[in-house]
Amino acid sequence: MTTDAIEVGGLVKRYGTFVAVDGLDLHVAPGTVHGFLGPNGAGKSTTIRVLLGLGRAGGGRVRVLGLDPATHAAEITRRTSYVPGEVALWPDLTGQEMLDALAGLRGARDTAAERRLTAEFALDTRRRVRTYSKGNRQKVALIAAFAAPTDLLVLDEPTSGLDPLMEEMFQRCVREATADGRTVLLSSHILAEVEKVCDEVTIIKDGRLVEAGRLADLRHLAASTVTARPAADRAVLVAERLRDLGLDVRADDGTLSVSTPRALVPAALGVLAAAEADDITCAPANLEDLFLRHYAVVPR
Amino acid sequence: MSLTRLMLRRLRWTLGAWLLLLVGICFATVSAYQNTYATDQQRRAAAELARADRATTVLYGQLPDPGTPAQMYAWEAGAIVTILVAVMAVLVTVSLTRAPEDDGTLELLRGSGLPQRRPLHSAMTVLAGAAVLLGLGCGAAAGLHTGGVDGVTWSGAAAFGTTIALTFLVLSAGTAVLAQIAATAGHARMLGLAVVGAAFAVRAAADVSGTGALNRLTPLGLRATIEPFSGDHWAAAVPPALAVILLGALAEVLGRRREYGAGFLRRRDTADSRLHTRTPLGLSARLGRSSLLAWTVAVAAVGTLFASMGSGTVEQSRGGDLGGFLGSQLGTGDPVAAYLAYSDTVVGIVVCAYAVLSVLASRRWEGAGLTDLVLTTGVRRWAPLAAQTAVTAAGCAVILVATGALGALVTPAVIDGEDVGTRAFAYAIGQWPAAVATAGCVALLIGLSPRLSALAWLPLAASALLALFGPLLEIPQRIQDLGFFRHVPDVAGPDPAAGALAALVGLGVLLSLLGAAATTRRDVRLS
Numbered sequence: 092m093t094t095d096a097i098e099v100g101g102l103v104k105r106y107g108t109f110v111a112v113d114g115l116d117l118h119v120a121p122g123t124v125h126g127f128l129g130p131n132g133a134g135k136s137t138t139i140r141v142l143l144g145l146g147r148a149g150g151g152r153v154r155v156l157g158l159d160p161a162t163h164a165a166e167i168t169r170r171t172s173y174v175p176g177e178v179a180l181w182p183d184l185t186g187q188e189m190l191d192a193l194a195g196l197r198g199a200r201d202t203a204a205e206r207r208l209t210a211e212f213a214l215d216t217r218r219r220v221r222t223y224s225k226g227n228r229q230k231v232a233l234i235a236a237f238a239a240p241t242d243l244l245v246l247d248e249p250t251s252g253l254d255p256l257m258e259e260m261f262q263r264c265v266r267e268a269t270a271d272g273r274t275v276l277l278s279s280h281i282l283a284e285v286e287k288v289c290d291e292v293t294i295i296k297d298g299r300l301v302e303a304g305r306l307a308d309l310r311h312l313a314a315s316t317v318t319a320r321p322a323a324d325r326a327v328l329v330a331e332r333l334r335d336l337g338l339d340v341r342a343d344d345g346t347l348s349v350s351t352p353r354a355l356v357p358a359a360l361g362v363l364a365a366a367e368a369d370d371i372t373c374a375p376a377n378l379e380d381l382f383l384r385h386y387a388v389v390p391r
Numbered sequence: 392m393s394l395t396r397l398m399l400r401r402l403r404w405t406l407g408a409w410l411l412l413l414v415g416i417c418f419a420t421v422s423a424y425q426n427t428y429a430t431d432q433q434r435r436a437a438a439e440l441a442r443a444d445r446a447t448t449v450l451y452g453q454l455p456d457p458g459t460p461a462q463m464y465a466w467e468a469g470a471i472v473t474i475l476v477a478v479m480a481v482l483v484t485v486s487l488t489r490a491p492e493d494d495g496t497l498e499l500l501r502g503s504g505l506p507q508r509r510p511l512h513s514a515m516t517v518l519a520g521a522a523v524l525l526g527l528g529c530g531a532a533a534g535l536h537t538g539g540v541d542g543v544t545w546s547g548a549a550a551f552g553t554t555i556a557l558t559f560l561v562l563s564a565g566t567a568v569l570a571q572i573a574a575t576a577g578h579a580r581m582l583g584l585a586v587v588g589a590a591f592a593v594r595a596a597a598d599v600s601g602t603g604a605l606n607r608l609t610p611l612g613l614r615a616t617i618e619p620f621s622g623d624h625w626a627a628a629v630p631p632a633l634a635v636i637l638l639g640a641l642a643e644v645l646g647r648r649r650e651y652g653a654g655f656l657r658r659r660d661t662a663d664s665r666l667h668t669r670t671p672l673g674l675s676a677r678l679g680r681s682s683l684l685a686w687t688v689a690v691a692a693v694g695t696l697f698a699s700m701g702s703g704t705v706e707q708s709r710g711g712d713l714g715g716f717l718g719s720q721l722g723t724g725d726p727v728a729a730y731l732a733y734s735d736t737v738v739g740i741v742v743c744a745y746a747v748l749s750v751l752a753s754r755r756w757e758g759a760g761l762t763d764l765v766l767t768t769g770v771r772r773w774a775p776l777a778a779q780t781a782v783t784a785a786g787c788a789v790i791l792v793a794t795g796a797l798g799a800l801v802t803p804a805v806i807d808g809e810d811v812g813t814r815a816f817a818y819a820i821g822q823w824p825a826a827v828a829t830a831g832c833v834a835l836l837i838g839l840s841p842r843l844s845a846l847a848w849l850p851l852a853a854s855a856l857l858a859l860f861g862p863l864l865e866i867p868q869r870i871q872d873l874g875f876f877r878h879v880p881d882v883a884g885p886d887p888a889a890g891a892l893a894a895l896v897g898l899g900v901l902l903s904l905l906g907a908a909a910t911t912r913r914d915v916r917l918s
Contacts, residue, residue, distance in 0.1 A: 143767055145915040169769025179759040181678055188666035192677075195669045197768040217661040232764070239768075 094157055096121045096243055096274035097142060103150035104137050104298075111137040113298040114151070119276055119291075124269055126289035126306075127278040134298035135278045136176070139247050142276075143173055156243060169197065172236035176248035176278075178228040186216035186223070186231050193235040205238035211260055225252035237264045244268055244275045250284065262288050315375050317349045317359050321368035329366045333359060346370075394505065395513040398487055405486070406521055409479045410528060413472055413555075418532035420468040423704075424460035425540040434458065437706075441466075447805055450699060452598040452615055461542030461620035464533070465551055469614050471700060473558045476525065477590065477611060480562035481583030483521065487514035488567055489576040492652045501651065511567070511646050515639060518563045526556030542620050551619035557631045561610040562587065564638035571645035574658035587611075671770055671778035676785075679749060683786045686745050691794040694738040698798050698815055699805040701730040706807075720862065727808035728881040731798075731818045736876050738794055739822030740855045742787050743829040743875070747847050749786060750833040753779040754844045757837075758918030766915065777907035780834040784899070787826035795819030810883035821879030824895035825854070828875050831902030838906030841916050850875070 097119035104112040112134040119125040129135050140146035142155050144164025153160055155167045180189050190209075194200040209216055214230045223231070229252045236244055244265075250258050258281075265275055265288045279285050285292060286306065293303040302309060321329045323345065333340045333349055336358055341348045347368075351359045356373060363371050399406075438458030441447050451470040455462050488511065491497040497510060530552020536543045566583040573579035590609040597605030597612060606612030607630065616627040649655060668674050708726035720736075721729035753776050756762050762775050798815035832850040836843040857866065857874035871877070875895060880887030 140914070143763075144772070145763055145766060147914055164766070165769050165771045168767045171767065173763070173767035175760055175763060177760060178764075179761050180764075181761065183678075183681070184666065185662050185664065188664060191666035192668060192674055193764065193768055195667065196671065196674065196765060196770055198669055215661075217663060219660050219662070222660045 094121075095119055095154075096156060097125075097276060098154040099138070099142070099151065100153075101151035102138065102141065102148055102153060104134070104141055104146060105149045111298055112141075114300075115295060115298065116300055116303070117293050118303075119274060121274050122269060122272050123290045124265055124275040124277060124288050126285040126292035127276055127295075128280075128282075128285060128292055129278075129295040129301075133295045135295065136247055137298075138295075139173075139245055139276070139278060142245060143168055143171065169199075170241050171243045171245060172239045172241045174229070174232045174236045174244075174246045174249040176251055178225075178232045180220040180223070180228055180231060182221035183219060185219050186214060186227075189220060189231050190216065190235055190238075194239065197239055199240050201238050201240050205234060208234045208238050208264070212257060226254065226257065229253060230257070233261065233264070237268060242273055244273060246275065247278045248280060249277075250279070250281060258284065314350045314352050315356050315373055317351050317356065317363070317371070317373045318346055319363045319368040319371040320346050321363070321366050325366050325368075329362060329368065332362045332366075336362070394500070394509055395516050398513055398517050402483065402486060402517070406483065409483070410521070410524055413475060413479070413525060414528035414532050416468065416472055416475075417529040417555075418535070421460075421464055421533055421536040421540050421543065424463045424467075434460070434463075438463070447702075448598050449595045450696070450805070452594065452612075453601075455618060455621040459542030459620065460540050461533075461544075461547060464540070464543075465547075465614060465619045465621075467700070469551065469554070469619070471696075472529065472555060473611055473614065474587070474591065474696075476555055476559050477562045477587045478584070480518075480559045481566045481580060481587060484514070484518060484563045484566035485570055485576050485580045485583060487517055488570040489573065489579050489654075493576040498651075508643070508646065511643060515567070518560070518567075522556045522559045522563070525559055526552040528552075529555045544620070546623055547620035550617050550623040550625070553625075553628055554613045554617050554619055557628060557635070558610050558613055560635045561631050561638070562590075564635045564642065565610075567642035568638050568645065571642055571649055571654060572656055573654045574656045575654075578654070578656070578658065671765060671774045672781060674765070675775075675778045675782040679752070679782055679786060682749075683789060686786075687790045687793045690738060690741055690745075690790050691797045694734070694741075694794045694819070695797045695801050697737065698731060698734045698802050701734060701802075702806045705730050720859070722862070725808075725881065725884065727806060727811055728814055728818075728884065730806075731802070731811075731814050732877070732879060732881070735798075735815075735818035735822060735879070736858050738791070738819060739825050739876055740851070740858070742790050742822055742826050743851045743854075745790065746783050746787050746826045746830040747833055747851055749783040750780055750830050750837065751844060751847055753834075754837045754841050757841060757915060760917055762915055763917075772911045772915075773907040776834060776838055776910050777903065780830050780903045780906070783830045784823075784827050784903075787830070788820075788823055791820045791823050791826070814881065814883055817882040818879055821892065822876075824878070824892040824899070825875035827899030828895045828902070829854075829899070831899035831906070834906035835902040835909070836906070838909035840913065841918070 095118050097117060099115060099117040102112050102115040102117070103110070115134065115138060117127070117138065127135055127138075137146065141148050141153060142160060144160035144167060147161055156170055158167050160167050184192065190205060194205070212230045212234055214227060214234065216231075220228065220231070229249060233249060236246070250261050253261060262284065265277065268275055275288075277285065277289060289306060291303070291305050292309065294301040326342065326345065326347070330340045330342060330347060333347070336355055338355065338359060339350050349359055360371065360373065435458060438454055441454050441458070441463075451467050454466045491510070500510075501507070530548045533543060533551050534545045534548030537545055537548070562583070565586060566579065569582045569586070570576075570579040573582055590611045593605055593609040594611040594615070597603065597609070598615070603615065606615040607627075610631065613627070613631060617624050618627075645655070666674075666677060668677060704721070705726045708721050708729065720733040753762075756775075765775050766772065795816035795818075798819055799812040802815040803811040829851050833844070833847045836846055854874035854876055857871050858876035860866075861871040861874070861877075872891075878891035878895065880889060
């Protein structure tokens with residue numbers, strides 16, 4: 092068995108009496124893209140800061156690239172690229188100077204990759220950082236992260252300021268990174284993005300693990316959503332038949348919406364087809380549903 | 392009207408401090424000119440000396456005949472006060488006009504239906520009010536000595552106050568124009584201070600070459616054209632008053648034609664420069680470069696000006712009749728050494744303020760997440776703070792060496808005495824250990840916890856109070872010795888002792904190392 096790129100067992104992180112992370116497990120296999128999901132305040136960033144040695148674990152076992160970040164942060168981060176969600180840069184430097192500084196400090200640089208990424212992300216690096224939008228600042232951090240010759244990429248909601256075109260660019264970069272054998276931990280809110288690039292996910296809430304595993308397996312847990320517009324005079328009858336199947340039916344302005352486990356999808360569609368309903372749709376399970384089922388967030 | 396009140400409220404402490412300082416100087420220095428010279432004979436000799444001396448002519452201008460104490464006051468103290476007034480005009484005008492656009496505070500008000508021209512009008516109202524207070528305050532400060540000091544009259548004092556108020560208004564109106572043209576508030580400030588420098592240069596050229604007409608072209612030449620306590624030429628006040636109106640109107644016209652938050656000049660927002668650094672030390676040095684340059688120029692210029700203003704005080708001290716605050720500062724040793732020790736202590740306090748701000752930058756960067764970016768390139772946890780502290784100490788050395796070198800060049804020309812240049816240099820660089828100790832204190836506080844950075848100014852404030860008021864308040868010597876200042880020995884005196892300075896450097900280095908080590912035991916904290 093190969094060692095995991097990230098191996099966290101029973102991680103605890105407290106701020107005063109507030110427990111931000113409470114017994115979290117996280118395993119990221121080398122060469123994979125691992126989605127790290129959770130609502131705001133779930134403890135994602137806190138966990139990531141512990142992985143990078145920016146915060147100190149209050150308990151549990153943490154290994155990143157086989158090393159303990161509490162004692163070997165510099166050794167770990169030398170081989171790790173990090174992109175925070177809110178990228179702050181020195182306003183008086185130009186984008187190029189910022190890339191120079193980050194690569195210079197790391198002491199390892201792939202200038203060809205940096206030039207290629209700068210062109211692909213369409214970033215004018217001659218401009219001073221103070222003129223950059225949030226998205227442009229994020230591009231600087233992303234270019235520095237992907238261009239650096241590192242083994243692990245830790246990305247904390249890295250695309251929140253990017254436009255859709257650049258998001259696509261980002262997803263391509265992630266795939267290229269894994270193709271090169273690099274490992275990616277991607278914390279995100281954008282489920283479509285996670286679904287497109289991640290092999291496995293870990294979902295946390297209130298600092299605790301909710302669900303972890305291969306995306307393909309987790310999909311079984313979620314229900315598909317079937318919608319349709321039956322003729323007005325048959326609507327009540329159709330809804331009753333669907334309820335007879337044991338389904339949860341909601342009606343809204345003539346449109347029926349049914350949350351359907353995978354096994355019952357053919358039966359539900361059969362009922363609707365028999366009633367000659369209009370606009371029948373069937374959306375497969377996505378992480379949005381996983382979120383909605385698990386993240387009834389309580390303030391704490 | 393309410394915007395005017397809001398502006399006054401935002402700037403009340405700044406305006407109040409400037410007014411207090413300037414009126415205070417005007418009031419406190421008058422009697423010194425009467426007391427310095429025991430007889431008319433002595434005073435006339437000093438006046439002759441001053442007229443013949445090129446350095447004092449450059450600094451203060453030409454001393455009018457016959458050189459009464461009132462004339463000497465308007466000539467010397469007047470020169471210092473008008474320069475300070477000019478700097479005040481630039482800084483205050485920019486903070487009233489462009490700064491609220493750059494920091495975004497005005498945007499909300501504009502969004503709430505404030506007429507476009509209102510901010511400039513309100514700023515002008517506040518500036519006019521400040522000019523009136525300055526004129527009245529400084530005029531009264533001088534006029535109150537009528538009868539006590541030869542040559543001081545109420546009409547002369549009125550002319551003196553008018554000179555100061557007009558100097559302020561001309562430079563304010565000029566800066567208001569620059570604020571419409573400049574790309575940013577910082578840019579406007581730089582242009583304004585450059586104008587002050589140019590105004591000083593034109594005045595100095597006019598006085599050195601004897602071309603009096605040139606003085607009509609510079610706001611700092613108003614003392615020479617209005618001649619308070621000599622001719623009280625009120626007609627000479629008309630051209631600058633017209634200039635104020637014209638410049639104000641120009642600012643108004645330009646203000647209507649520019650875009651909010653932008654000037655007519657474009658900011659250079661692109662550059663092809665690269666950054667070659669492989670260490671946190673190099674990065675800190677690069678980031679602090681421009682601010683260090685500004686501090687060096689400012690401290691060297693003002694510090695040297697301050698040191699060279701001491702000739703009168705040194706003479707007075709030689710006469711043995713120096714009392715009060717200055718007397719307590721100078722003590723009973725060699726007057727030249729004592730004065731330079733005093734003026735360079737003030738320089739030391741200012742440089743320590745730079746040290747505090749510079750090390751605190753490290754805390755700001757940590758809060759903003761910049762330290763995260765640096766640390767995640769494989770940099771050791773203790774390195775960013777250690778690098779910033781080391782760069783700060785080196786920056787303080789740069790400022791002090793520049794100040795000392797300039798002082799060594801200028802002061803021997805204006806102050807009579809032995810080893811003036813050597814002493815000016817030595818007392819300046821002798822402030823470095825205090826700066827290292829101050830930087831070390833701040834580094835330790837930040838290292839222990841970012842929250843403790845609220846205490847960063849405490850060691851400096853306590854040391855400054857002990858140095859400035861310790862002797863006057865007769866605080867026991869062993870307590871005074873705990874402060875960081877006043878430990879610099881007289882290099883020209885018999886066996887200078889540098890043990891305290893070595894201890895300060897040692898303390899600073901130790902605290903810095905402890906601070907850097909302490910960061911490794913805590914989280915990087917975002918704010």
